Amino acid sequence: MKTFEEIKLKVAHFHKNGQTIxxxxxxxxxxxxxxxxxxxxxxxxxxxxxxxxxxxxxxFGKKQIIKVPENIFEFQLELMLTLIxxxxxxxxxxxxxxxxxxxxEREWQAYYxxxxxxxxxxxxxxxxxxxxxxxxxxLEYYNRMGKNSDLQxxxxxxxxxxxxxxxxxxx
Numbered sequence: 001m002k003t004f005e006e007i008k009l010k011v012a013h014f015h016k017n018g019q020t021i022x023x024x025x026x027x028x029x030x031x032x033x034x035x036x037x038x039x040x041x042x043x044x045x046x047x048x049x050x051x052x053x054x055x056x057x058x059x060f061g062k063k064q065i066i067k068v069p070e071n072i073f074e075f076q077l078e079l080m081l082t083l084i085x086x087x088x089x090x091x092x093x094x095x096x097x098x099x100x101x102x103x104x105e106r107e108w109q110a111y112y113x114x115x116x117x118x119x120x121x122x123x124x125x126x127x128x129x130x131x132x133x134x135x136x137x138x139l140e141y142y143n144r145m146g147k148n149s150d151l152q153x154x155x156x157x158x159x160x161x162x163x164x165x166x167x168x169x170x171x
Contacts, residue, residue: 002030005123008077024084031081031122035088037095039063043070049157054083056090059098064091078124082134085120086110100149104144105151111138112158115165128169134171135162 004009007030014023024041028034037134047053047069048124054072066087066140094101100106114134117123126134134157142159145151152159 010136010144011073012078014042018094020068020070020073023085024068027081027084030120031120033084033088033120033122033157035091037063037091038088039065041065046071047075049075050082052079054086056094058094060094060098060101062095064094066091070097074139076126078126079130080126082114082126082130085117085123086114089113089119100144104141105155108138108145108155108158110153111135111141112162132166134170135166 007027011023011027012016013021014026020043021041028038039062044053044055044067052072052075054069055067056064057067066084068084087110090106090158092107093106100109111134113119114126115131115138125131137161139159139162142152142162146156
């Protein structure tokens with residue numbers, strides 16, 4: 001496997017030469033993130049440092065498209081890989097039975113993955129600032145599930161892990 005610095009250089013080369021989509025597929029291969037339920041990538045508006053939006057779009061039960069900002073590789077690669085992993089969680093939730101129908105549950109699962117890398121352990125770590133942000137966003141969706149709801153009870157153990165992570169990051 002290439003070093004992370006070599007990977008960053010190759011991605012920058014792809015991006016500089018207008019081959020961002022090729023870079024995305026190459027990244028999937030290098031980090032073993034290929035997914036048969038991913039239909040492909042499409043561009044959306046350019047991102048700004050304070051707002052980077054990726055989305056997964058498609059009908060439940062069908063292959064999904066991940067929409068990425070056309071300038072995705074102008075930002076920290078570790079963060080972009082984490083955001084891609086978040087969207088790959090959504091690809092599975094929407095294309096593999098049993099589908100995850102509740103948006104709050106989908107987002108909770110995806111934000112949990114961003115910090116704990118259960119499905120994608122090969123994704124590099126992000127900064128503590130970013131971990132805190134993802135943990136807090138996940139907790140927002142957890143809280144939207146409804147106080148003491150079946151969904152909250154289902155994820156109570158994970159919620160404790162997220163709270164413990166936040167506590168450790170705040171020390």
